[in-house]
Amino acid sequence: MSLNLSQTERTKMLARWFDRIVDGYPAETAQFLRDQSDPFANPVGAALREELTPIFDAILDDRDPSEVEPALDRIVRVRALQEMSPSRAVSFVLELKEIFDEVADGPSGEAKRIFDSRVDQMLLTAFNVFSRCREQVYGIRVKEVRNRSLKVMERLNSWREERAGGPPSNT
Amino acid sequence: MAEKSPQELIQIDLDPPRRNWMDPSVSFEDRRGTWSYPGVAKNLEYMDFANPREWSPTDEDWKLPENWQQIIHDGFKERLDKYRSLRVFMDTCVRCGACADKCHFFIGSGDPKNMPVLRSELLRSIYRADFTTAGKILGAFAGGRKLTEEVLKEWYYYFFQCTECRRCSVYCPYGIDTAEVTMMARELMMLVGLNINWVVEPVANCQRTGNHLGIQPHTFKDNIEFLCEELEDDVGIHVDPVINKKGAEILFIIPSADYFADPGTYTFVGYLTLFQQLGLDYTLSAYASEGGNFGLFTSHDTIKKLNYKIYHEAKRLGVKWIIGGECGHMWRVMHQYMDTMNGPTDFLEVPRSPITGTVFENARSTKMVHICEFTADLIRNKKIKLDASRNDNYRVTFHDSCNPARALGLFDEPRYILKNVCNNFFEMPENTIREHTFCCAGGAGLGNDENMEMRLRGGLPRGNALKHVRDKHGVNLMSCICAIDRATLPPLAEYWAPGVEISGVHELVANALVMDGEPERTVNLRGEPLKPETEGTTDV
Numbered sequence: 118m119s120l121n122l123s124q125t126e127r128t129k130m131l132a133r134w135f136d137r138i139v140d141g142y143p144a145e146t147a148q149f150l151r152d153q154s155d156p157f158a159n160p161v162g163a164a165l166r167e168e169l170t171p172i173f174d175a176i177l178d179d180r181d182p183s184e185v186e187p188a189l190d191r192i193v194r195v196r197a198l199q200e201m202s203p204s205r206a207v208s209f210v211l212e213l214k215e216i217f218d219e220v221a222d223g224p225s226g227e228a229k230r231i232f233d234s235r236v237d238q239m240l241l242t243a244f245n246v247f248s249r250c251r252e253q254v255y256g257i258r259v260k261e262v263r264n265r266s267l268k269v270m271e272r273l274n275s276w277r278e279e280r281a282g283g284p285p286s287n288t
Numbered sequence: 289m290a291e292k293s294p295q296e297l298i299q300i301d302l303d304p305p306r307r308n309w310m311d312p313s314v315s316f317e318d319r320r321g322t323w324s325y326p327g328v329a330k331n332l333e334y335m336d337f338a339n340p341r342e343w344s345p346t347d348e349d350w351k352l353p354e355n356w357q358q359i360i361h362d363g364f365k366e367r368l369d370k371y372r373s374l375r376v377f378m379d380t381c382v383r384c385g386a387c388a389d390k391c392h393f394f395i396g397s398g399d400p401k402n403m404p405v406l407r408s409e410l411l412r413s414i415y416r417a418d419f420t421t422a423g424k425i426l427g428a429f430a431g432g433r434k435l436t437e438e439v440l441k442e443w444y445y446y447f448f449q450c451t452e453c454r455r456c457s458v459y460c461p462y463g464i465d466t467a468e469v470t471m472m473a474r475e476l477m478m479l480v481g482l483n484i485n486w487v488v489e490p491v492a493n494c495q496r497t498g499n500h501l502g503i504q505p506h507t508f509k510d511n512i513e514f515l516c517e518e519l520e521d522d523v524g525i526h527v528d529p530v531i532n533k534k535g536a537e538i539l540f541i542i543p544s545a546d547y548f549a550d551p552g553t554y555t556f557v558g559y560l561t562l563f564q565q566l567g568l569d570y571t572l573s574a575y576a577s578e579g580g581n582f583g584l585f586t587s588h589d590t591i592k593k594l595n596y597k598i599y600h601e602a603k604r605l606g607v608k609w610i611i612g613g614e615c616g617h618m619w620r621v622m623h624q625y626m627d628t629m630n631g632p633t634d635f636l637e638v639p640r641s642p643i644t645g646t647v648f649e650n651a652r653s654t655k656m657v658h659i660c661e662f663t664a665d666l667i668r669n670k671k672i673k674l675d676a677s678r679n680d681n682y683r684v685t686f687h688d689s690c691n692p693a694r695a696l697g698l699f700d701e702p703r704y705i706l707k708n709v710c711n712n713f714f715e716m717p718e719n720t721i722r723e724h725t726f727c728c729a730g731g732a733g734l735g736n737d738e739n740m741e742m743r744l745r746g747g748l749p750r751g752n753a754l755k756h757v758r759d760k761h762g763v764n765l766m767s768c769i770c771a772i773d774r775a776t777l778p779p780l781a782e783y784w785a786p787g788v789e790i791s792g793v794h795e796l797v798a799n800a801l802v803m804d805g806e807p808e809r810t811v812n813l814r815g816e817p818l819k820p821e822t823e824g825t826t827d828v
Contacts, residue, residue: 145400149389157717160395160752194783198745199398200319257779258740265549 120177120228122221130213130220131173135165137216138209164191176213176235182242189239189246197250207243210236309406310413310433312442316345321741324448324734327488332481334492335590339481345444350437356480357435361418363479367472368419373465374472378415380462381408387456387466392727393449396745404456404466407446411473414439444482447473449742451734452585452617453690453727470732475587483586487733490582494594499544499578505532508574512547512556519557522815524807525798527557527564529572532605536571537642539602541656542613543579543771546792552774554813555614555792559659562794565672565803566643570611576601579615580771585733592629595621599630602655609639610656614792616731616770619658620695627654644669658692660769663797664701667708673802676711678809678818682765683712684796685757687750687777688725689770699723702769702793709800714761720753730776743776744783751784758785767791 122130139150139162149159156163168188175185182189196206213236217229316323323345332340338359341351353359368375387404389395394402401407409431416423417432426432433439452467460466477483490500497504503511512529520526530536540563546556563570576597583590602610612618636655639648646665648657666672686706692698699722707713720726728735729746757763766777766788777790799812811817 142398143400145388145403146394146398150398153389155719157720157749157753157756158389158395160748161398195396195748198396198741198748200322253783254740254744257744257782258737261737261740261779 120232122177126220127173127177130216131169133216133220134169134173134209134212137212138165138169141205141209161195164195168192172210172239173213176232176239179235182239185239186242186246189243190250193243193246194250197247198254203247203251207240207247210240210243309400309409310428312410312433312436312438314438314442314445316441316445319445320738322449322739322745323445323742324484324486324736324739327481327483327485331485331488331492332483335488335495337481337483337488338479341481345441350441350482352437352440352480356440359479360435360440360476363476364415364418367475368415371472373468377408377464377469378412378419381405381412381464382462383409384461386459386461387464390456390459391450392453392455392729392749393451393742393746396729396748397742401442401446402449404450407450408464408466408469410439410443410446411469440477440480440482443473443477447477448484448734451690451727451729451731451746453731454694455690455724455727458694458723471584471588474585478587484733484736486736486739487582487585490580490733491586491590491594494578494582497577498573498575498597500580500582501544501548503544503548503577505574505577508547508577512572515547515553515557516560519561519813523811523813524809525557525561525564525803527560529560530570531572532574533571534604535606537569537608538571539576539598539605539607539610540570540572540613541576541579541598541610541615541618542572543615543618544577545580545771545775546613546615549775551778551789551791551795551814552771554795555774557813558792558794558796558798559613561798561801561803562663562672565801566666569642571605571607573601573605579612579618581618581621582733584617584621588625588629591621591625595626596630598626598656599633599636602633603635608637609651610636611639611659611662612656613659614769614771614794616689616691616772617695618691619698620691622654622656623696626656631655641665643671658696658698658701660698660701660705660793663794664704667705674709674797674800675802676709676800678799678812679710679796680712680819681812681816682710682796683714683761683763684710684765684767685714685716685754685761685763686721686793687716687728687754687766687768687773688721688723689768689773690725690727690731692769693725694723698769702767705793705797706767709796712761714757714763716753716757720749726750726753728770728773728776728780730780731772735772735776740779744780747776747780747784750777751780754781754788755785758788763788765789765791767793767796769793 139147150162153159153162168191171188172185214233217232326343329340329342339353343351383405391402391404413431413433414435416430417427417434422430423432447470450470452470454467457465493500493502509531516527516529546552581591581594583594632653633655639651639655639657644665651657684706686703715721726749729743754766764787774790774792781788795813
């Protein structure tokens, strides 16, 4: 079931969603995220500007949240690293519930229930993405430590073998 | 029944803490992953640095000297008198904000204290309170702050979150070099024993053995021979490395990571392959076995001390001039400090390429030429044969390493080389390259694993531009001319632009280099097949 929102309501909700997320940062940062429009000078702002729309549309059109995982990834990948709790990193999805109440013109109880449940599904997908990003960070760190020592060990072993006249034949 | 809605059940405070920038409190415990481990006592002792002890930033007591405030005050005063630039940098900032959003750490973290203007303000506020009349009288009203232990801890947190990349300085209308502000803050912290081990250990190692890794001459030789044997076995290229040869024409200085860590090792054998083909009369030095100089992240005295070995070895070996490899901050030291700290020399000659006859006028004073200048000159004079198709597996972009770009102004030579040795070269967006280049977020001693969260945050702007060319042009290799980059960019790429590998420029030069009497080349320096194995496909 597609939720019938007018174009004005849709635009208003998206704008409010962007504002709420941006206002979650300190004031100086929020201003920068809002004002700098160059996507390479302001990658966080650009990710929000470009990816909130597909996520929002997927909710309205009742599409599987996994379809917009790349969009979620672009936003969550940043938040998974920034100084915020895991709950806060993904809570931007939940903001939509309140915004829906504020903007939609007297939604019926049924429409509200449907919308909220789709937001919940999107939130769960965002949490999957968050976990994946965190696992990747830890994996990268482990890999870096391992590579550093592994390479040294490999070379040392190779020298030892060479100096001993080949690998030990104790097998 | 009053049932709670999901919103009521999940009460998350979305408002950021409204903090005044003057509030210095930092919780190190809560921010693991964004700071580096402190200097280990044995390294400080080796260098005669102040206050060697075992401690951690998460400790309540940082075991500072009793009179630490006085020490910093006196140190600050001494430096204000000694370096006019510091006084100018402290006085002239009008907080216009031009630098504010230029720092990769600010862009990635969203923490306002990573704005260069605010980072500098952490030091400037103490300057105002202690050294200006207005600050002495009006205190906080004039932007002054008292130097408390909390402020010192905040310095430690934020000045070791600056890679001294100097991107912000490019935009400052007054030319304030924020990296110099960080350098001064770090110098002051050194006076009371606040430093990070990723800086002081390489410094101590360098002092002892000539390189960051503490590699002694026999291991230096062994390791280089090992890499050359591997090159011959895997790729079929034979090179005879030259070490400590007295009377050689050229001394070749390289970063130690190039002969010890992948992917730098491919760049290293790339240099040697080129020299072999040219029959160049060069020598490596087992003592001046490091181009990098972590003194730059410690103190001016340490820069000078560690840099001295380059000229010293040049004199001992009796060379005529020096070529420097693909090292990053070596070139900041070379270009902006070496000549006045340890030069000019009276025993070297103005560099002149023995192959092309080109005189490197730009190096008339330091006598040290960047290998990209040397190689670009060879290509321009058609002195080497290149088969760029051997790099057809790669779709290449170039990351301007901060120091060669912003300190040395080396923009065009590496690009000229890449365009001659690769058929597929693509630039990242204009505001992320050349003097606007974004840092790898691991320079200035921050490229350690415990600081990984901060490195990845700071890596966002570079990673974002890289992802753009990966998606748009299918870029799968980012080339660069800095050893720290080659170590820190792979994790950055893995997180922000997976599928892109990192290389040096001379790795690609050696891939393309057609050598006299060479057997047919079937693999590149990494041992990967030269052409895609699937037949019937054409490059798109």
